[in-house]
Amino acid sequence: MLQVKNLSFSVGPARKRSTILNNLSLNIKPGEFVVITGPNGSGKSTLAKLIMGLEKATDGQIVFNKQNVTDKDITERAKLGIAFAFQQPPHFKGLTVKDLLQISATGHETFLEDTETDYKKLIETVGLDESYLEREINNTLSGGELKRIEIASALARGAELTIFDEPEAGIDIWSFEKLVQIFKKFREKAPKRSLIIISHQQRLIRQADRIIVLRDGQIALEGHPDKVLPKLQEENA
């Protein structure tokens, strides 16, 4: 489904070029749940943004469903079936939660229908009650509430590939427990859809089919959680 081929990303002026990703390649299969982890600054979020088109690669290629999307913009990639949940979602004065879910679910095939019941179910899935649908996405919402709405809006797309950039960041313990359940349920409901989650949290990592550990912009470890987690724990000990 997704092939990342020899992807590189650098920033800064030519003399002081800083390499964030260095010739990285990976494949994601349909229905696969992959967690990408690694220390801060290892390039995890950059990789996620490059796949969504939020950043442009310095070199390399991104192929989605046999189509080269490297030069396609965010909108085109979204229409092809890639969705993204931001680590720090923005506020929208004037837009309600329901508006956002409607935008997300409209104009393409998704498991969500444009009905009050579906929006209600979805918002309840992320631990918020129905009244939030009419709430404006402004600064009266807490960081945790905003994050849950962000997750709901990404799920509403029902995309073939959904990327979550540190979904646990900024949410409380109760919400985190809920989050683990959300991804479990999503997999049950949509087994052919793929998930990439950027995360540091072991409870999320354990659910994955495969863990990819990044270090200095390259893949340092890769494999099933049973294989990778002990090595990670050994390194951290």
Place this chain on the structure above:
Amino acid sequence: MKTLDQIEKELMQTVAGVHEPPAGAYNFRVNGKSIGRQSSKYIDVQPQENGLIITIAPNTPDEVVHIPVIISRSGHKEVVINDFYIGDNADVTIVAGCGIYNCGARDSVHDGVHTFHIGKNAKVRYIEKHYGAGPGAGKILNPVSKFYLEKGAYAEAELEQIRGVDSTNRITEAELKDGAKILIREKMLTQGKQYAKSHIETILNGKDSVADIVSRSVATDESRQEFTLHVEGNNLCRGHSECDAILQDHGTVLATPSLDAKHVDAQLIHEAAIGKIAGDQLNKLMTLGLTGQQAESQIINGFLK
């Protein structure tokens, strides 16, 4: 009643949501003349020099009065003075608004002064939409709205400049007695070389009086907007004013808030934010499948909704 032509109907529909006489009380003013007027059981609409006296009976139950103004003759200039007397415990919605279509070389101007005397525990919702259209010279609208709220009265003012108004100088004032509350929601869009000035002043005289003012605007092209929001607290009271503006192209906005707490128990807050649409907002909507342009429209429409 004089039949409205297509342009006048569209203007009327845009600013007041009607283009035929509604069931209740109304006055339709077109090019300086009343073309239809009706009172109802609870609402009395009478002419006065340059305007109307509208009296809403005490205990009026959830009534609506429409008083839209249309100018379709280029060069027409008018000053309209409407006085509203709202009885105690009345519950009324007042739909005003002015639309100008100008296809000629001379400016068309509407200056409207609305004064609301709101009785004890009465509830008023005031909706005022302004709109300009046509390829001609200036579409100029200068509204003045004055609200005097008695004890326990409640007023909600929705003041919207939809588009097409070349120049406006808006003045909104309110004075509140004990337990009175006012919500002011102003929305403004300017384009081209349009100019808009708005002054909102609320005086909280009463104990437990509340003012909540939110002004949202979008300044595009080379348009200019200037806002002054003033809240004065003379008692145990709460005042909140918020001024948010989105800039596009070469649009500019000046916001000057002022809070004057003249009582130790006055709680006054002001918030202001001016800037272009944030890149992360556009990116978020683009990840949901909107193009950059669609995302901008969605953000602006939502902001001014």
